[in-house]
Every structure is written in C-alpha cells, then in structure tokens.
Amino acid sequence: MQLSARRAIRVRGRIDVGGGGGQRGHAAGFDNYSGGGGGGSGGAVLLEAPEIAYEGTARVQAVGGGGASSGGSNDARGTAAVGIDGNDGVDGVVASDRAAGGVNAVAFYGTYGGLSGGGSAAAGDPGGAQFQRYSNGGGGGGGVGCVLVRTATGALPLSSWLGAPGAAPALTALPVLRD
Numbered sequence: 558m559q560l561s562a563r564r565a566i567r568v569r570g571r572i573d574v575g576g577g578g579g580q581r582g583h584a585a586g587f588d589n590y591s592g593g594g595g596g597g598s599g600g601a602v603l604l605e606a607p608e609i610a611y612e613g614t615a616r617v618q619a620v621g622g623g624g625a626s627s628g629g630s631n632d633a634r635g636t637a638a639v640g641i642d643g644n645d646g647v648d649g650v651v652a653s654d655r656a657a658g659g660v661n662a663v664a665f666y667g668t669y670g671g672l673s674g675g676g677s678a679a680a681g682d683p684g685g686a687q688f689q690r691y692s693n694g695g696g697g698g699g700g701v702g703c704v705l706v707r708t709a710t711g712a713l714p715l716s717s718w719l720g721a722p723g724a725a726p727a728l729t730a731l732p733v734l735r736d
Contacts, residue, residue, distance in 0.1 A: 562606040568615040568714075574600030575618060575649030579625035579670055579696035581659055584640025590629050592693030593659055593670045593684055596622030596646045599702025607709035619702030620649030621673035624684045626659035626695045629667025646670045646696060658684065658698055666692035673698035 558574060560566055576597030583591045599619030611617070623646030632639040644659035655678060658670030668685030672678075684695025706713055 558600065559603040560605070561603075564606065565608040565610070566604055566606045568604075568609070568611045568617060569613065570615060572602055572617040573619075573650065574602055574702055575620040575656075576600070576622035576673065576699040576702070578622040578646030578648045578656060579659065581625045581643040581645045582627035582629075582667070582693065582695075583642050584628040584630065590627055590640065590666045590692050593625030593627045593643050593646070593668075593696035595684075595696040596624045596649070596656065596658070596670070596673050596681060596699035598622075598681075598699040599649055599674070601703045601705070603705045603707070605707035609706055609708050609714045611714045617704050617706075618651070619704055620651065620654075620656060620675035621681050621699030621701055622649045623647040623656035623658040623673045624670030624681065624696030624698045626661045626670045626684075627667045627687060627693050629661070629663030629692065630665045631663055633665050641667070643667055643695070644670075646673075646698065649673050649675060649699065651675070656698065658682070658695065661685065661695070665689065668692075668695045670695040671698035674701040
C-alpha cells in the first residue's frame, strides 16, 4: 500500500497490512493427519510526504500471521473415531507482539504451529516437526512485512508505540528527494 502527498500525511487510526494466520490441519481418517498451514507474511506500506505525523494512538504495522497446528488423535492407535483437527494460527495484528501459532491440542500425531515475525523478530518460527507415522508438521509463522516512511528530513514520525529500538525491525526512514 502506498500513500503519497505533496504536503503532509496525518495518520489518525491504524493502517494494518498484517498476514493471516495459517489454516488448521484436519483429522483425515486414521491414515493421515494433515499438516498445519503456514502463516501469511506481513504486507508493505510506503508513506511519503515532506511531513508525516502519527496522531494519538495511530499505528502503521505489517506483522506476519502465526502458523497453524496439525491434525492428530488422542488415541495412540490413530483410529478415525478420535481424530481431532488442529488449531488455526492467529492473524498478525499487534506490531509489538508476535502472532501465536496454533496450539497442539492432541496427544498423538499432531504438533504446534510457529510464531510469526513481529516485535523484535523479523522472521517467523518453523512449526513443530512430527515423526510419528500418519502425521505431518505444524505450519511455520509468516515473517514481518515492511513499513517505509519517507519524509523531507528523514526523521521518523513521533509515536508512543515506537519508543523502543527494535520494536519494529522493518521500519526505515529515508529522505524525500526534492526537485
């Protein structure tokens, strides 16, 4: 997403291009439990104007989505009657946090999904590996996207949520070139 203005941009709400959480794995009979889907990566935002301001609690963020857990069973034999679907990964929403992966809710054949990139981590984590027969692993978390801010001075807009260094590893300020 690109927003460009000749004079100024005032962000008063939230611009969110976070990735979606992965889709849960399913319990497909007793001979295969599907793997969890990977989380989507965060998108990209370009804001460019001589002056950019974040007002109040405004946010611009591109967090990845969490990976989903795989399907499984609560029966060591893996019978179809006790097959259980995994859990979806969480959508990437809060720039200071990593989106959670799907929780493994079964005793056999299933595993967890990976955390997304976000906060101080740019890359998502891999999902859990599963080595039991009839099973598959959890989905990996999506990486963070990029928020690029170009101003006349090259300075980042002041923001209460961007106080700590490394809070948004993909945030970069570049000066706007003048004609």
